Amino acid sequence: MAQIGKKNRLRVVKEVSFGVYLDGGEHGEILLPRRYLPKTWAVGDEIAVFVYLDSDDQLIATTQRPRIMVGQCAHLEVKAVNEVGAFLDWGLAKDLLVPFKQQVTPMKEGRSYVVYAYLDEESERIAATSRLHKYLSETSDGFKPKQEVKLLVCGRSDMGYKAVINNTHLGLIYKDDAFKPLKYGQKLDGFIKLIRDDGKIDLCLQLPGKAARQELSDRILDYIKAQGGRSTLTDKSPPEQIYEQFNVSKGSYKKALGALYKQRKIVIEKDEIRLV
Secondary structure, three states: OOOOOOOEEEEEEEOOEEEEEEEEEHHOOOOOOHHHOOOOOOOOOOOEEEEEOOOOEEEEEEOOOOOOOOOEEEEEEEEEOOEEEEEOOOOOOOOEEEEHHHOOOOOOOOEEEEEEEEEOOOOOOOOOOOOHHHHHOEEEEOOOOOOOEEEEEEEOOOOEEEEEEEEEEEEEEEHOOOOOOOOOEEEEEEEEEOOOOOOOOEEEOOOOOHHHHHHHHHHHHHHHHHHEEEEEEEEEOOHHHHHHHHHOOHHHHHHHHHHHHHHOEEEEEEEEEEOO
């Protein structure tokens, strides 16, 4: 059976002048307009299509790939706002609606927002929401530390950056674990850093390892030596300055400084670091 709002492989059952009809199972026959047909096809072939309701609320198929599907999150631009809600550009002829009640703050034309696409079970319409917490879990139910994940930055707080994890969960990247200031809507590869006692998920953008820590420590020592034995790049320096020099997060840099201090190779003062 065809799944609305998702990618399907559906069989061509007949051709008409304006396209072909596909076998949608319980949904019946679904039109694929001729302009979306692949170059080669035949009755009986299966075609990869996306299924949704058109402007007349009729099921229709397309070989175009939308920027978001049901169960996914994306950073999309608002094309228009009217009395119904905001309409997002998701790459298809019919724009994606975000009803007013599904908006955390009133959306404005020309701005972009991170949203989650869902299927309204009653109307079978695809819609979107910026109320991510309604659909994404904020506690872990299977993630493990050091697990690699796909991230989408969806917010910012005093502690750091909130991110969507694999389209299913929400987690936090602390400022010290960010290489540099992150942008709202930015896609990143990351890792599960820690599952807290309350189940909340902490994230990081790189995994610390013994070899990596030693290599960073050596680079820090070389850098301080090149600066005449003193450096103003301290554990209080902005993350972007640390990233620009060492290509690591502020958290990794602080840990490396702590290790060098314990080894009595450096002295950490208020405004500078110097070699022993």
